[in-house]
Amino acid sequence: MSEIDGESSPDLQQFIDREHLLLASYATHSSDTQGRVHLESEHLYRAPYARDRDRILHSSAFRRLSGKMQVFTGEMGIYHRTRLTHTFEVASVARTLARALRLNEDLTEALALMHDIGHPPYGHCGEDALDACLAAAGGFSHNQFALVVVQELEKRYLNFDGLNLSHETLAGQDVRANKEAAAVGRSPSLEVQIVDLADSIAYDAHDVDDALQLGLLTIAELKDLSIIQRAILTTGEPIDVLPKQQIRVELVRALIDLQVSDLLHQSSDRLMPHGGKSCDEVCSLGVRLEHSTSIASEREELEQFLFETVYRHKRLIPVREAAADRLQVLFDTLSQDPLRLPLRFRNRAEQSSPEVATGQYLAGMTDQFCDQQYRQLTGPSSGPLADW
Numbered sequence: 001m002s003e004i005d006g007e008s009s010p011d012l013q014q015f016i017d018r019e020h021l022l023l024a025s026y027a028t029h030s031s032d033t034q035g036r037v038h039l040e041s042e043h044l045y046r047a048p049y050a051r052d053r054d055r056i057l058h059s060s061a062f063r064r065l066s067g068k069m070q071v072f073t074g075e076m077g078i079y080h081r082t083r084l085t086h087t088f089e090v091a092s093v094a095r096t097l098a099r100a101l102r103l104n105e106d107l108t109e110a111l112a113l114m115h116d117i118g119h120p121p122y123g124h125c126g127e128d129a130l131d132a133c134l135a136a137a138g139g140f141s142h143n144q145f146a147l148v149v150v151q152e153l154e155k156r157y158l159n160f161d162g163l164n165l166s167h168e169t170l171a172g173q174d175v176r177a178n179k180e181a182a183a184v185g186r187s188p189s190l191e192v193q194i195v196d197l198a199d200s201i202a203y204d205a206h207d208v209d210d211a212l213q214l215g216l217l218t219i220a221e222l223k224d225l226s227i228i229q230r231a232i233l234t235t236g237e238p239i240d241v242l243p244k245q246q247i248r249v250e251l252v253r254a255l256i257d258l259q260v261s262d263l264l265h266q267s268s269d270r271l272m273p274h275g276g277k278s279c280d281e282v283c284s285l286g287v288r289l290e291h292s293t294s295i296a297s298e299r300e301e302l303e304q305f306l307f308e309t310v311y312r313h314k315r316l317i318p319v320r321e322a323a324a325d326r327l328q329v330l331f332d333t334l335s336q337d338p339l340r341l342p343l344r345f346r347n348r349a350e351q352s353s354p355e356v357a358t359g360q361y362l363a364g365m366t367d368q369f370c371d372q373q374y375r376q377l378t379g380p381s382s383g384p385l386a387d388w
């Protein structure tokens with residue numbers, strides 16, 4: 001049920017008026033909101049999606065992103081991104097895009113801060129391992145688990161579980177529902193699309209940066225890629241003569257800038273004929289924001305290169321295998337003996353199944369916490385493990 005059925009409250013009206021002046025018609029406006037599951041009065045000076053953003057930022061799952069690896073492990077140094085710093089980079093790119101396209105920045109930021117909140121420990125290999133463990137129970141997806149985190153697992157309010165986020169913020173994270181809608185020609189809100197695009201711009205650029213810094217790649221290896229040649233050209237500098245560290249930062253900056261500029265240019269053209277239409281109308285028409293054909297194919301070439309060269313690098317393989325083994329042992333032991341789960345997850349095991357509750361317990365862990373619980377489980381103690 002909406003909290004703004006009928007007349008808008010005076011507090012909400014001020015945001016509606018402000019957004020009417022600042023945002024494009026096809027942005028998601030606060031006046032479009034279908035509200036929250038649990039009725040709450042409007043905030044005096046924060047619009048609904050700004051409250052969502054703050055709720056996500058203050059959640060414990062958000063803070064735990066600092067202890068989750070993105071691609072590289074802490075054993076490889078401290079330069080590389082964690083899920084938390086990646087998330088801030090995504091939010092930064094997404095806000096820039098949203099502001100330039102006159103979309104809703106509050107909603108964009110809320111979606112960006114939430115987008116990886118459901119990631120399990122140990123990066124992509126952690127997700128693959130949990131997905132395999134949970135195969136018989138429907139598999140594991142960090143996108144869907146993010147919804148469990150923000151709707152059930154976070155305990156911040158006396159009267160309800162979860163963060164009670166606005167309908168549009170939750171809908172943006174529901175990748176499964178968005179795929180089903182796409183099959184019948186409906187696109188997600190432009191804010192959702194922007195965050196998705198900002199995510200891939202950010203990780204392509206920072207994975208290049210991290211891999212160069214960690215010595216998993218060389219500039220010489222990268223130089224054959226079209227998008228790297230394009231990035232070098234846009235710096236306007238003879239970057240070959242610069243010190244190696246400087247080449248890296250110039251290159252990464254140019255890589256982000258050229259992709260954001262391309263996307264903005266394409267999006268402005270794409271949205272031009274839709275001036276005056278509402279968010280719902282644009283979604284019904286299935287309007288999609290995307291890169292130009294040339295940048296899209298160059299990005300694909302870069303991603304393929306990163307996949308083969310970096311993500312499968314021999315220095316990463318033993319780390320990934322050991323991490324996957326730890327998760328497998330934890331999963332097998334706890335799902336067969338749920339009395340060793342912390343109380344909260346023992347209760348969830350009774351409501352759903354030991355497999356699902358164990359998967360959720362493991363998915364919420366940081367890398368280090370998972371290591372500790374693994375040692376605890378395989379050590380002499382037979383008591384329950386700790387909650388996070």
Ligand code: MG
Binds near residue numbers: 115199
């Ligand atoms: Mg991401």
